[in-house]
Amino acid sequence: MMIILTTISASLHAQQTDSIQIRKRFIDSTFTTEHLHVLDGRPKTFYSGDHDVRAKALQQLMHGCIDFYEANFPGKKFDVPFYILDKPDWTKPNLGYPYGMPFYSRDNRIMVIAAEKNALRRLTGLPDDPEKSDSVLSTFDFQPVHELGHYFFFTLNGVFKEKWFNEVMATYFLICYIKEKNLAPNLEQALKADYPVPHKTLVDFEKLYLGVGPANYHWYQSKFAKLGFELYPELKLELIRKVLQNYAPGGKNLDALTLLKSIAPEKMDAWLKEM
Helix, strand or coil: CCHHHHHHHHHHHHHHHHHHHHHHHHHHHHHHHHEEEEECCCCCCEEEEHHHHHHHHHHHHHHHHHHHHHCCCCCCCCCEEEEEEEEHHHHHCCCCCCCCCCEEECCCEEEECCCCCCCCHCCCCCCCCCCCCCCCHHHHHHHHHHHHHHHHHHHHHHCCCCCCHHHHHHHHHHHHHHHHHCCCEEEEHHHCCCCCCCCCCHHHHHHHHHHHHHHHHHHHHHHHHHHHHHHHHCCCCHHHHHHHHHHHHCCCCHCCCCCCHHHHHHHHHHHHHHC
């Protein structure tokens, strides 16, 4: 029986791996054949239709962030394409995320966000941003830096751990940059989500992840941001360095909760009471 179960498990794993590879080739092929506009520079940026103003503003944001982190973490070279897609282009390759949900794909090594300024806000049930101009970055326009944070931890440093911790650190990556450069002064307030939700524990988030639903997912992200904003004044970039040291070869390799409790016990205890 054990041999049979092992064989079945191996077969299912192989099928899953094949499925991921097929999906990857399909996405890569679709993007390379799409008639997207291209902005050279860092990151190389591809965008749909007439969204050139938004694309240029977001590329400038990301370029500044890349320069900042490469200067502070020598040897880490960012090389990841950035896609800004309208709904038709988003749905053609079956990305697996609802339109408006930004993401970084480890398998494809691409960052993808919606071309419409309010797509993420509408997905989570929030009112449109009062700032209408695509040339002015506000609130959720800074979300791509969070996705760049995933690239930094997942791909450049091999840190892919608990889901909640991955999200906390990607948001902390964003917070460090905007604080150092005095950007998005109202972001902390804008990210608060105080509405009632069915899931509030880290256990639920680990088990369901995006399955908690867009509004509930935003609630979790607001709590992760709250922790990040509380940790930043004392730790700044040192927190990122401690995380990388912990998971580097020869590091202590503490689990995420133990690691953060060892670094900021009082703040973590207070935050965990809300989760």
